[in-house]
Amino acid sequence: MNRKTPGKRVRAKQRRLSADDRRNEFVAKATELFAEEGFGGGTRALARKLGVTQPLLYRYFPSKDDLIKEVYRKVYLEPLEIGWERLLSDRSRPLRARLQEFYEIYTDAIFNRKWLRIYLYSGLKGLDINRWYVGMVKDKILTRILRECRHDAGLATQSRPGAAELELAWVFHGGIFYYGVRKYIYEAPVLEDKAQMISDALDIFLAGFERMAESATDRRRTPVKVVG
Amino acid sequence: MNRKTPGKRVRAKQRRLSADDRRNEFVAKATELFAEEGFGGGTRALARKLGVTQPLLYRYFPSKDDLIKEVYRKVYLEPLEIGWERLLSDRSRPLRARLQEFYEIYTDAIFNRKWLRIYLYSGLKGLDINRWYVGMVKDKILTRILRECRHDAGLATQSRPGAAELELAWVFHGGIFYYGVRKYIYEAPVLEDKAQMISDALDIFLAGFERMAESATDRRRTPVKVVG
DNA sequence: ATCTCTGGTGATCGATCGATAAACTGACCC
DNA sequence: GGGTCAGTTTATCGATCGATCACCAGAGAT
Incomplete structure (x- = not known):
């Protein structure tokens, strides 16, 4: 178990956000990703866009489908704000x-x-x-x-x-x-x-x-x- | 010329078609499948629509992308025939x-x-x-x-x-x-x-x-x- | 009847997918 | 300092994907 390999493991700075901020960031970046790739876009690609790991998504959304629903909500409600x-x-x-x-x-x-x-x-x-x-x-x-x-x-x-x-x-x-x-x-x-x-x-x-x-x-x- | 289907009853076990017919059938059913599911539709689902197994596709198309290109060609050229x-x-x-x-x-x-x-x-x-x-x-x-x-x-x-x-x-x-x-x-x-x-x-x-x-x-x- | 050619199948590989469980880490509180 | 909790990561599972290989089987020719 060499999980703590000696030498300064230069891991990408773990950027901690508040739950709300992170959640909003997920939705925002997911909108961008799905806009380009379609809703078949992967959760790993999404996590990469945020600079975090993929399982983190599931702390904020029960499933990818729930994330997609949030994207819908945001996109469809946007033009109504005028x-x-x-x-x-x-x-x-x-x-x-x-x-x-x-x-x-x-x-x-x-x-x-x-x-x-x-x-x-x-x-x-x-x-x-x-x-x-x-x-x-x-x-x-x-x-x-x-x-x-x-x-x-x-x-x-x-x-x-x-x-x-x-x-x-x-x-x-x-x-x-x-x-x-x-x-x-x-x-x-x-x-x-x-x-x-x-x-x-x-x-x-x-x-x-x-x-x-x-x-x-x-x-x-x-x-x-x-x-x- | 080899289009002669014998009077023999169509056997559920293995239906043999000429290469041309089978190829056309692949393109036709792929068009249906991709129309519904998008181009992310699976090759296995496509094979199921034809009543054949999935690897057969690769006897007729080098890759799924080549099949997709054939679908494009057919669809985009269709309305031009008038x-x-x-x-x-x-x-x-x-x-x-x-x-x-x-x-x-x-x-x-x-x-x-x-x-x-x-x-x-x-x-x-x-x-x-x-x-x-x-x-x-x-x-x-x-x-x-x-x-x-x-x-x-x-x-x-x-x-x-x-x-x-x-x-x-x-x-x-x-x-x-x-x-x-x-x-x-x-x-x-x-x-x-x-x-x-x-x-x-x-x-x-x-x-x-x-x-x-x-x-x-x-x-x-x-x-x-x-x-x- | 048997040979042969070719359409077709079964098994399987490596990659990638969504999702889960457990361990880690940083910030805040006393 | 040490405890605690929430945010994050590591490791991994089972399913599914496109693709490959060896092999099977049916129809026409001889």
């Missing part, structure tokens, strides 16, 4: 300006490699939290936007949006989202001016909504579907 | 009809759980083939669409599209793509009529392009960009 309800529904400001500002702030929060990759990885796992987030985008963002658009156009404010206009909002929202995917996941060249992209997307969305609103009140509209 | 060049550039037909038909056919090819999941998983791995595909969408689809739009609007046909209008096309394309993601990855409820969704998206894209074209040629108009 309080968009007030932003979208503040009718003292022009609708266009509200939408522009909201999407600039919202994309500032989620358009980064870490967030987008975790979001896509967890989406592929098909977990409930992902469906919850998508449902929240629908209820808290798109539905709200449509309500404001309808109010702005002098239309009746229904409690729930129609399926067609909701789809319109989704395509708009998805188009913006895909900008982030192209830039941070595919690392493809994009128009650098994000605000300009949002502005242009808003232009065509609002124009499309107007047209839809018009044709909704004016019933002579014919189906646009054309089949070759 | 020959969209003729479809988008056939000026004997109205532009609107061409675009509608193209996107209906294109989405028929890629809007399914298997294709989308493989695409996203491989995108997250950041491989060259993914960048190649994105570049191809840009060059073969979006650039072509913009050229046709410009021609349709009586504008000069530049060799390369401007950054702003290319971004417009990307947001439009991404919005449609995201419809597939919502339906087949997030399994969220979507507007069931896909053709209708495409039609609506086309409406606002074309309207947006027109407006952009107008403000580009007719300088009296106020710029569409509004900054809040």
Whole structure:
């Protein structure tokens, strides 16, 4: 048993942290690791990132899955901290300006490699939290936007949006989202001016909504579907 | 030629296939497996899907990575088999009809759980083939669409599209793509009529392009960009 | 019937995975 | 100083991974 080998064993300084700090560090670094490697990333690689040994993880989380759940929680709750309800529904400001500002702030929060990759990885796992987030985008963002658009156009404010206009909002929202995917996941060249992209997307969305609103009140509209 | 399965009953014990057939079966089932589990899916699980033993895989592929590359090749080349060049550039037909038909056919090819999941998983791995595909969408689809739009609007046909209008096309394309993601990855409820969704998206894209074209040629108009 | 070629199996290796138990160590308290 | 407790490490387990090797077995040719 030569565990105490003579000679100054220059072990890496054992850095002791408080339980809370260490736990937060685990979650933070795990987010980085899983963002890059997916949730198959190893606990040993994670420990290496912290400069500690692998079993230490299990002092703070019962299992790797529990750690992953914490990562989910943190990532999915991050963009919610910006309080968009007030932003979208503040009718003292022009609708266009509200939408522009909201999407600039919202994309500032989620358009980064870490967030987008975790979001896509967890989406592929098909977990409930992902469906919850998508449902929240629908209820808290798109539905709200449509309500404001309808109010702005002098239309009746229904409690729930129609399926067609909701789809319109989704395509708009998805188009913006895909900008982030192209830039941070595919690392493809994009128009650098994000605000300009949002502005242009808003232009065509609002124009499309107007047209839809018009044709909704004016019933002579014919189906646009054309089949070759 | 050696494809003759004898009238003899298929024996559960050992099913012999020709080398080509077996190889194709490996690629096909691997696509299914990796679509669900990601590329971390095990070779043993794959063998189980074929009803064979795991080492057999290595008679047909030097390594798991080579199998994965075959899966890439097959998946990424699948939607290319529809020959969209003729479809988008056939000026004997109205532009609107061409675009509608193209996107209906294109989405028929890629809007399914298997294709989308493989695409996203491989995108997250950041491989060259993914960048190649994105570049191809840009060059073969979006650039072509913009050229046709410009021609349709009586504008000069530049060799390369401007950054702003290319971004417009990307947001439009991404919005449609995201419809597939919502339906087949997030399994969220979507507007069931896909053709209708495409039609609506086309409406606002074309309207947006027109407006952009107008403000580009007719300088009296106020710029569409509004900054809040 | 037997030979031969090749598709297919059984056994197993080394690496790596998540997880556990026990020992160690540093900081704080008296 | 010595005790104590929480943070950390060492050692290791069982499962699973990709991959390799020797061997088996079925179908066509002779």
